[in-house]
Amino acid sequence: MDFLLFVGTDHDLSDFEVGAQIPLASPFGKGVYQFSSPCVDQAITITAKLGSALKLAAFVSASGSDLSPFTLLIDTPNYSISTLPRDKSLSFTIAGRIKELLGNKFRFIVAGDTYGLSPLIVTKQHVSEFFITSDSIFKTVWTHDLHHWIKKDRHLPFANAKAGILPPKIARILINLSGLNGDGKTLLDTFCGSGRVLIEGFELGYKVIGSDISKDQINESRANLSSLQISSDPNTLFVSDAAKLGNHLLPDSIDLIVTEPFMGKPNTRLDRVPDMVKGLSKLYLGALKSWTKVLKTGGLVVMVFPRIVTASKTYLTSTVIDDPHLLGYNVKTRGVLYSKPGATVIREIVILAKF
Numbered sequence: 001m002d003f004l005l006f007v008g009t010d011h012d013l014s015d016f017e018v019g020a021q022i023p024l025a026s027p028f029g030k031g032v033y034q035f036s037s038p039c040v041d042q043a044i045t046i047t048a049k050l051g052s053a054l055k056l057a058a059f060v061s062a063s064g065s066d067l068s069p070f071t072l073l074i075d076t077p078n079y080s081i082s083t084l085p086r087d088k089s090l091s092f093t094i095a096g097r098i099k100e101l102l103g104n105k106f107r108f109i110v111a112g113d114t115y116g117l118s119p120l121i122v123t124k125q126h127v128s129e130f131f132i133t134s135d136s137i138f139k140t141v142w143t144h145d146l147h148h149w150i151k152k153d154r155h156l157p158f159a160n161a162k163a164g165i166l167p168p169k170i171a172r173i174l175i176n177l178s179g180l181n182g183d184g185k186t187l188l189d190t191f192c193g194s195g196r197v198l199i200e201g202f203e204l205g206y207k208v209i210g211s212d213i214s215k216d217q218i219n220e221s222r223a224n225l226s227s228l229q230i231s232s233d234p235n236t237l238f239v240s241d242a243a244k245l246g247n248h249l250l251p252d253s254i255d256l257i258v259t260e261p262f263m264g265k266p267n268t269r270l271d272r273v274p275d276m277v278k279g280l281s282k283l284y285l286g287a288l289k290s291w292t293k294v295l296k297t298g299g300l301v302v303m304v305f306p307r308i309v310t311a312s313k314t315y316l317t318s319t320v321i322d323d324p325h326l327l328g329y330n331v332k333t334r335g336v337l338y339s340k341p342g343a344t345v346i347r348e349i350v351i352l353a354k355f
Helices: 014-021 040-048 088-102 119-124 146-154 168-176 196-203 215-227 270-294 318-322
Strands: 002-007 032-036 053-062 078-083 127-132 136-143 186-189 207-212 237-239 254-259 295-309 314-316 329-338 345-354
Touching (some): 002 014, 002 040, 002 136, 014 168, 040 136, 053 127, 078 088, 119 127, 146 168, 168 295, 186 196, 196 207, 196 254, 207 215, 215 237, 254 270, 295 329
Parallel strands (some): 186 207, 186 254, 207 237
Antiparallel strands (some): 002 032, 002 053
């Protein structure tokens, strides 16, 4: 059974996440992928795990000049028709012909862009939403839970801007870039901050463990987790230097480490940037060395490294993975970048595998 997956287009990480979690998905225009799955429920399960996923549409009929299938497919008071690739005039023509078949019992809602209606409109206004390709008709069968994402993004008890706030969808994507599924595996965030990665890991089915050198951050993580009915205890959330986790965790006990570490003080004076980068590199190298003790063989590290951009130079910190003193890892992925336009700190994602 064929499906169309619609993803967010405000960052460049969607391609990588979809590729890691649905390897056989193929692009169907920007921000849209096509893939096959045995049934709707299984496709929804796969899609709902993605941080970038917005909507999922399932194949319902072959397309053609006969529009009578719509009389059976429209099962809500409102409906919307979009063509892929987008042709607004054709969409209106098709909608007009459908209206002739249906009469005035249903209301046509105009889609604002290539991707049809926003997920909020589809759910709030109870819309039967359709996408017509050259040979198929797809109907939206799932939308992301916008209210839940907003709660995790804006309404947790603690969000420390000075410590850095990782958006929940980015945290979810970072985990999914590993290519793993939760299924009881153990995920560790060694710079857990306010717990964003831990929350997403828990929702994906991982057993989550968090550490941070700041007691305040651990307390904030615990409060944020508790607000979402996620339990924690001193064995799963604790204060620790990221390079001394062997004091708290058993050897070979962790399947996946996902972390955005301390990225340096914001607005650092230009003349102090080189020293800051040296300090960060030392911190990262020490942490990476120690993690080989707690990672299982084949265990993965998904880590964010800052690139500091100045007018004259871009400073890299990910070069620590090339340090001859760092043993025990193979580099799976490097150079995956994301940032806001004009940002002076660009985030580079690196994926390592312990051998």
